[in-house]
Amino acid sequence: MTPSVAMDKEGSQMKVEVWFDFVCPFCYMGKRHLELAQAQLPEDWEIQVKYRSFELDPDAARSHRTIHEVLAQKYGMTIEEAQTMNRQVAERASEVGLVYRFDTMIPTNTFDAHRLAQFAKTQGKMAEVSERLFRAYFTDSLDIGDRATLVRLAGEVGLSEMDAAAALHSGAYGPEVRADEQEAAELGIDGVPFFVINEKYGMSGAQPVATFQAALRRIAAEI
Numbered sequence: 624m625t626p627s628v629a630m631d632k633e634g635s636q637m638k639v640e641v642w643f644d645f646v647c648p649f650c651y652m653g654k655r656h657l658e659l660a661q662a663q664l665p666e667d668w669e670i671q672v673k674y675r676s677f678e679l680d681p682d683a684a685r686s687h688r689t690i691h692e693v694l695a696q697k698y699g700m701t702i703e704e705a706q707t708m709n710r711q712v713a714e715r716a717s718e719v720g721l722v723y724r725f726d727t728m729i730p731t732n733t734f735d736a737h738r739l740a741q742f743a744k745t746q747g748k749m750a751e752v753s754e755r756l757f758r759a760y761f762t763d764s765l766d767i768g769d770r771a772t773l774v775r776l777a778g779e780v781g782l783s784e785m786d787a788a789a790a791l792h793s794g795a796y797g798p799e800v801r802a803d804e805q806e807a808a809e810l811g812i813d814g815v816p817f818f819v820i821n822e823k824y825g826m827s828g829a830q831p832v833a834t835f836q837a838a839l840r841r842i843a844a845e846i
Contacts, residue, residue: 636669637839640819642677642807643753645733645767648712648723651757653816653829655719660835670839674744674753676737676803677815685768686730693730719832722762729760731768734800739773741796743782751780 639657643650661670686693695705709725716723736756743752755776759765765772770791777787790796810819818826820842830838 636671637821637842638671638673640673640675640822642675642803642812642817642819643815644677644679645736645753645756645760646683646731647679647815648716648761649829650816651721651761652716652719653818654753654757655721656829656832657818657835659719659832660839663832663836664839668839668843672750674740674749675807676741676800677807677812677817678733678737678800678804679815681732681734683730683732685732685766688730690725690728690730716761724762724764727764729764729766729768731766733767734797735770735773735791736767737800737803738791738796739777739787741799742787742790743777743780744799746782748780748782752777752782755780 641654641657643654657672661668661672664670691702691705691709694700694708695702698705700708706725709723713723713725740749740752740756743749756767759772759776760767765776767773767776770788773791774784774788778784807817810825812825812827814827816827816829818830820826820838824838824842826834826838
């Protein structure tokens with residue numbers, strides 16, 4: 624298969640679509656790995672990254688249980704096993720400068736967070752909002768299912784809090800979230816992160832930086 628975006632003598636243009644959820648630890652790592660890979664590629668390469676919505680658990684609700692308890696029940700393991708697993712994930716995240724505070728994370732629903740990201744997309748701020756939402760959940764222990772919190776985070780990245788609040792309380796941008804999820808289903812994506820390059824090549828999971836680099840270089844060579 625041949626990618627649909629052309630490379631000319633001046634460099635390469637590619638589109639990378641990323642399906643993710645804000646409470647997915649490997650999504651945040653995968654996002655950072657891709658960014659680090661991009662930073663090490665030739666400066667004249669133009670890589671457009673487009674974030675796409677995906678809910679790991681659309682029926683999730685804010686929980687007063689710890690994430691250790693939630694995961695223990697979900698995967699049929701003990702609390703101690705869940706804590707060990709989360710500690711290992713946190714250690715892996717720290718290798719790329721990410722701080723995961725599993726002990727204080729607030730399990731919650733992410734539909735409104737995705738709606739906020741879709742609103743931010745219309746304002747040219749989806750990348751900034753997505754990064755802030757990831758950090759809010761994994762590092763700052765904020766409830767990203769709470770609309771007041773989401774409005775405040777929108778303001779932190781330069782969006783109008785009034786417009787963000789209006790969007791969240793009106794139910795706007797829900798269809799955009801559902802459209803992304805429907806496209807994921809049509810592509811057979813049942814887990815995230817999932818990366819689609821030039822609408823042709825798929826990669827799943829938080830691939831290492833070197834793997835992203837190799838894939839992007841290989842695809843560019845085939846254009």
